[in-house]
Amino acid sequence: MKKHSISLQVNGAVHEITIQPNKTLLDVLRDELNMPETKYGCGTGECGACTVLVDDQKVINSCLTLAATMDGKSITTAAGLQTAEGTLHPVQEAFVENAAVQCGYCTPGMVLKSVGLLKKNPNPSEDEIREWLEGNICRCTGYEKIVTAVQLAGKKIAQADG
Amino acid sequence: MTEFRTVGKSEIKIDVKAKVTGRAVYAADINLPGTLHAKIVRCYEHAHAKVKSLDLSEAAKIPGVVKVFAPEDLTTKFYNQSVIDIMVSEDMRGMLGDIEDQKILTDHVKHYGDGIAAIVATTEEAAERAAERIKVEYEPLPVYLNATESSQDGAVQFTPQKPRNMAFELPEPAFPNNTLGWGDADEGFKEADIIVEDNFYTSKQKQAQMEPNSYIALYDDDGLLSCWTSTQMPKSVQPKIAKLFNLPMSRVRIIQTVVGGGFGARLGMVLEPHICALAMALPGHPIKVQSPREEDWLTSPSRHPGDYWMKMGFKKDGTPVACDAKFVNYKGGYYLDGSGVAFTTGGWVSGLYKFGALRYKGESYFTNQPVCGAYRGYGNPQTNFVLEQLVDRACHELKIDPVEWRKKWHKDVGDDGWCAGVPYASCALDEVLDEGAKAIDWKAKREKYAQQTGVKRRGVGVAVMVHTSGAMPMLLEHTVCTVRLNEDATAVVAFACSDMGQGSHTTLRQIAAETLGFPLEDVSLSVGDSNDAGYDIGAHASRTLYVGGGAVMAACKDALKQLLERAATMLEANPDDLEIEDKQIFVKGSPDRKVAASEICSGGVYPFLNPQTGAPDTIPGQILGYSSFNPMHNSPPFGACFVELEVDTETGEIKLIEMVNGHDIGRAINPAVVEGQLEGGAQQGLGMALTEELYFSTDGKVLNNTFTDYKMLGPSDMPKITNVIIENPDPHGPFGAKSVGEAGLVAPVGATANAIYNAIGIQITDLPITPEKILKALNEKHAA
């Protein structure tokens, strides 16, 4: 298999890497770059555990994305939402304060998916949040505290920008 | 709640920051240098077959393959992946007929996805490629997908130990006539004015925890076998692995990683035997396996599906004179806890209502399906679906309000619990029902929905349940805890209790801090490594907060006692006259006579010798509190769930509108954790009622082992949720607490079915209640 050279920016750091064309972004993040915060839940685009943020705008399932197509892109993972000094992103903060986390396996994906929503729609209704989170499965929380955490995060961001 | 410092507060969970940043380390996230990758090769051609020949030669030639394994290349000793065997005495084990019937790899495939070979390679890809080169010839055998088929004459025997493929029935003489209950049911029915009776099917639901199974094992140069796993039961896996491989326990170390959900799927072992066997075959190499999501439905145990028949008799005034019931479950290919669910399913019937007489039979039969074991509720959701629907059918015939009937006839303080001989010590079900009914506006809605004619019809239903806090007296209950006081009077609390996300480490820490009288931040936990803490069975039977909490409290009291005794010596006072506040110990009434806890602790750790006297100036010895705790009760929590929904009579579709979860918690140590358990339980209970079931082709292939096809309720399917948490402290639980973990799933099942009954006047007796079943029932009703 012919290998591809790509340049991938992850959480601000640029990685020049050579990869096999069949590698997904999830494989590359976890196995090549040793960044296990992005989770494998199904590998088939059905659970959202592998969600990452691309170019600070769009959320994608990294398990369905060939890494080769991400050449030149900037990827944010859950770890990258936190500042180097340790300050959590408002969405992370809201998940913590609102007890929206149980086993935590869905959480990095949920947090990023929620960040993606708030970027598009800073003040979503409860129904809009629920609709948007379809595709990200959580088996622990019944979604209740996740939904209210996203509402809380929206308020936090508005206040900070305010 | 001013009397407590931290108990009763929704303290932030211990590991939550690591989880929102993704830094929490699950098994799949661990990469040891030199790791090799394993793949278990599974049979996807047949659900029942003998392996006639297995040719691994081509697979072995794939570059990167280190070794290929046929069944006989690993231990061929039988084992049982579940843990009932270590939770009962040998006599009891014999009486129950528990058996070991699993092998790491098999030549008798008993279900779709059974493991037949294994490969270890330098990369996952190489292992995958090699798996494709394995040549297998099978001799297909007849496939049995229910108890009737597998128990018929001439059926192929799953194991010679269990004739007619009957894995279990309630054994004589402990259960006369193989039944559980009291009184004479036949006589009871003679007094009945009405009888309700039906056959039900309860489904094969899967826990579907979000973390797929992943393990690492290393058999190192010192002969120590280490296994990193997300098991719910590290201290039960340790002796089981030791026994399987003939190792002393001192040579087996189980390291529990962060657990990405369990719900029973990780009760006992899943692939720990496989990964440990491969590690022992290749000493010095860490071996890792990441099983694909779709294998989880095939390899870790599900809920027991089965046929459930029940009959109940009532007098006109609602008196329940008798109940007769039989649950025949489909075990799947292997025994696991074949005795457990067959028993408890009846236990839950016996625990709930004051029947004049009860007779329950429970049986398990092997089938060619993936295995069944523990799943949150352990038979209780099955019983709730059946019992609660029949109660509502009787209430309808007798024109009695279902809430009122339940208030009148549920068991209460002093009545025998789910296990005869252990009476209820607390019960707040009346209050839970009253508050729940108020929250959902029960009376008004029942009246309003009685006269509907439109296409879309609303319904509101109720169900109640009783569960348990730990498994005594049926199974062993034991947790060990140690509390070490550091020289600055902070504490390290060590135990092997599991936190699968339910928050138990957080709540146990709150119990420790409260008992010691220390601030929460002054208590740290030592958890996760089987070598660092004493015994704990593991997370099951909603026991962790209750039994673990009891152990933590006892160990902390022991440490505190030692601290106060030393203070008493130093202050020349009686230990009983001392108080601790802000880590200062003082004589009650004389706040000036005091000593800092840190002074005592530091003096214990640093007993410097006085050069004049040659003796230490301080009381020597680091304080260590200890408990080896066996609870004397199981403090069952009660619960009531109300569900409101809308049925579209043209499409059969159901829209969930609202639910009220009422729970008799005793004491909420951390209210947010309690709510989380109820809300998460609801998603699984509502899903069990409406969508979740593993489907099979006639030849036993699993048809829906993906998230798209195994439908679970998503965020927009969930109703509005209100939690009603009633605190009525239990005399036995730590700070009065009872359990909640499993309970949250149970009553939503019956409440959903009863809401449908209220909406359309039909009871669906087959789980899950799909639109197709509703439409079919509506059509039959019209035709009739």
Ligand code: FES
């Ligand atoms: S792992 Fe990517 S969607 Fe499930």
Ligand code: FES
């Ligand atoms: S917290 Fe466990 S899956 Fe969401």
